[in-house]
Amino acid sequence: MKFLKILCGLVCLLLLxxxxxxxxxxxxxxxxxxxxxxxxxxxxxxxxxxxxIDTDISRDGDGYLASKLKEIGFPVASDKSNVPCHSPMPAAxxxxxxxxxxxxFVLALFPQGHQVIPMFATATLVVFGFALLGIxxxxxxxxxxxxxxxGCLAIYIMINPVKASYSMxxxxxxxxxxxxxxxxLFAGSQKESRIWLAIxxxxxxxxxxxxxxxxxxxxxxYFLFFVVTFLSNRKLEIAARSFGFALAFLAGMAPTLVANTxxxxxxxxTTYGGPDVAPPDFSFGVILLYVTDMQFALLALAGVSVAYxxxxxxxxxxxxxxxxxxxxLAANLTFFFTHPLVTPxxxxxxxMLSLWSLSFATLMGHxxxxxxxxxxxxxxxxx
Numbered sequence: 001m002k003f004l005k006i007l008c009g010l011v012c013l014l015l016l017x018x019x020x021x022x023x024x025x026x027x028x029x030x031x032x033x034x035x036x037x038x039x040x041x042x043x044x045x046x047x048x049x050x051x052x053i054d055t056d057i058s059r060d061g062d063g064y065l066a067s068k069l070k071e072i073g074f075p076v077a078s079d080k081s082n083v084p085c086h087s088p089m090p091a092a093x094x095x096x097x098x099x100x101x102x103x104x105f106v107l108a109l110f111p112q113g114h115q116v117i118p119m120f121a122t123a124t125l126v127v128f129g130f131a132l133l134g135i136x137x138x139x140x141x142x143x144x145x146x147x148x149x150x151g152c153l154a155i156y157i158m159i160n161p162v163k164a165s166y167s168m169x170x171x172x173x174x175x176x177x178x179x180x181x182x183x184x185l186f187a188g189s190q191k192e193s194r195i196w197l198a199i200x201x202x203x204x205x206x207x208x209x210x211x212x213x214x215x216x217x218x219x220x221x222y223f224l225f226f227v228v229t230f231l232s233n234r235k236l237e238i239a240a241r242s243f244g245f246a247l248a249f250l251a252g253m254a255p256t257l258v259a260n261t262x263x264x265x266x267x268x269x270t271t272y273g274g275p276d277v278a279p280p281d282f283s284f285g286v287i288l289l290y291v292t293d294m295q296f297a298l299l300a301l302a303g304v305s306v307a308y309x310x311x312x313x314x315x316x317x318x319x320x321x322x323x324x325x326x327x328x329l330a331a332n333l334t335f336f337f338t339h340p341l342v343t344p345x346x347x348x349x350x351x352m353l354s355l356w357s358l359s360f361a362t363l364m365g366h367x368x369x370x371x372x373x374x375x376x377x378x379x380x381x382x383x
Contacts, residue, residue, distance in 0.1 A: 001144065008135050008148035015155050016128045020121055022159060028116045031072040035116075037085035037097055038166045040065045041104025042115060052108070053259050055097035057086060087273035091265035098272045100256040102210025103167040116166065123169040124158040130176040130356070131155060137363035150359055154352065161294060161344040167212045171349050174208040178218070179356020186324065187317025187361035195241050202245035206252020213256070213272065214346070217335055218353055219249060221328030225320075280338035289342045298351035302329060305358045315365035318358075325354040 028039070043064050044052030057080050060066065065083065069076050076083065080095070087098045097104075107115040131151025138144040154176070162168040181204060185197040205222065208215040226242040250257075257267035264271050290296050306329065309322035332350040339346075 001139075001141065004141065004144055005135050005138070008144055008151075009132055011148060012128060012131050012135075012151050012155060015152050016124065019124055019155060019159055023117050023120050023124070026117055026120075026163075028113070029071060033074075033084035035166060036065070036068045036072070037099065038103050038107060039068065039115065041097055041099065041101060042107035043112065045101075045105055045108035046112060052104070053101050053255070054262050055086075055101075055259075056263070057083065057095040087271055089264045089269075089271065091269065092263060094263060096263040096271055098276070099167070100210045100213055101259045102207070102255065103170060103212075105210075105255075106170050107166065119166070120158065120163070120169045123173045124155060126173040127154050127158060127176050130180060133180070134359055134363060137360070139363075139366055143363060143366060147359060147363065150355065154356075157298075157348070157352075161348060164343065164345050165212075168345050168348065170211045171208060171215060172352060174204060174211070174215075175218075175349055175353040176356050178204045178208070179353055180360050182222075182321060182324065182353075182357040183317075183360030183364050186320040187315065187364050194237070195244050198241040198245040199248040202248030203252040206249035206254075208349075209253040210255045212349070213270070214335070215349060216253075217332045218328065218349060220331035221324040221326070224327045224331075225324050275340045278340050280335075281340060282338050283340075286339070286342055287337050290337065290347065293342075293344055295344060295347050295351065298355070299329070299333070299347055302351045302354040302358070305355065309358060309362070315361075318361040318365045321357050321361035325357060329354060 028035070040060075041052070041055060044055060044059060046052070047062070048054075048059070057065075060080070066076050066080070069083065074084070081088075083095075085098055086095050088095050106119055110118045128151075131147075131154055134147040134151055135144060138147045154172075158169070158172060162172055178201060181197060181201040185194060185201055188197075201222075202219075205215075205219045208218060222245065226238075226245060230238050230242050260269055260271060261267045270277060290299075302325065306322045306325045309318050310326070328350060332347065336342075336346050
C-alpha cells in the first residue's frame with residue numbers, strides 16, 4: 001500500500017502543478033466589482049496598517065478606488081456615492097465596504113499588483129496538504145483510492161468555481177482545516193484533549209467569518225450539537241467543551257465585530273445592503289438554479305456521504321460527524337435556497353466542510369479499528 005500511496009500523492013501533485021500553472025496566467029484586473037473592492041480593502045491595510053479596517057470612502061484620498069474603477073470604464077461621480085460594493089451607514093454617517101475584513105487582510109500580505117495569484121496558490125497548497133494527509137491516514141486500497149479522488153476534486157475546484165470570488169480561496173483552506181479538526185474532535189482518539197480541540201475548532205470556524213459573512217452558517221450544526229449534547233448529558237466536561245467552542249468562535253470572528261463597530265456603528269450591524277439583507281423568500285426558481293449548477297454535484301455528494309454514514313452504523317465518531325453534517329447542510333441550504341441571490345459558489349463552503357469532515361472521520365475511525373486489531377493480534381502472540 002505504500003507504493004500506492006506514493007503513486008496517489010504524485011497524481012495529486014501533478015494536478016496541483018497544473019492548477020498553479022493555470023493560476024500563473026491570471027490577470028488581477030478582471031473588471032469585476034467585487035475584485036476591485038477586495039483589493040481596495042487590501043490597499044487600505046497596506047496604507048494604514050490595522051487602521052485599514054476603517055473602509056469609509058473618504059479614506060480614498062490617494063484615488064486608488066477611483067483609478068481602479070476608471071480602468072474598467074465605471075463612471076465615478078465626484079461625491080463617489082455610486083461606487084459599487086459600498087453601503088451607506090446612516091448611524092456611522094459613512095459609505096463603507098460591505099465585506100468583512102479578512103480577505104482584504106490576506107491580500108495585503110502580498111505586494112500590490114501581485115496579490116491574487118499568491119493568495120490562491122497558497123490556499124491551493126493548503127488544500128493539497130490536507131489531501132496528502134488524508135492519503136496517509138487511509139489504511140486500505142479502497143480508502144486510498146476514494147481519498148485520492150476526493151483530494152483531486154478539492155484541488156480542482158480551487159479554480160472552478162472558487163475563482164469566482166477572492167473570498168473563496170481562504171475559505172476553502174479554512175474548510176479543509178475545520179474538517180480535519182471536526183474529525184479529530186468527534187471521531188478521533190479518545191486520548192486527545194477534547195476541550196482544546198473544541199476551542200481550536202471554534203476559533204477556526206469563527207476566523208472563517210472574516211472572509212465571508214455567510215460562513216457564519218458553517219457553525220450552525222456544531223452549536224446545535226453542543227446544545228443538544230449538553231441538555232441531554234449535563235456533565236462538566238461537556239459544558240466546558242461547549243463554552244470553550246462558543247467563546248473561541250467569538251474570538252475568531254472578532255475582527256469582523258470590530259469592523260462592524262467602526263464602519264456600521266455597532267458590532268452586530270451589517271455593512272451589507274440591498275438584496276443581501278432581503279428577508280427569506282421561498283422560490284422554486286432559486287432552487288432550480290442551484291440544481292442545474294455544478295455546486296449541486298458537491299451538495300449531492302455531501303448528502304449521499306452523510307446518508308451512508310448514518311445508515312451504515314458502526315463507528316460512533318463517524319456517526320456524530322454525520323449528524324453535525326446533516327444539521328449544517330440543513331441550516332445552510334435553508335438559508336441559500338430562500339435567498340434571492342444565487343452565485344456559482346454560495347453553497348460550496350458547506351459542501352466542502354461536510355466532505356472534509358466526513359472523509360477524515362471515516363479515515364480516522366478505520367485507522368483506529370486497524371490499530372486495535374493489530375494490537376489484539378500482537379497480544380495473542382506468545383512471548
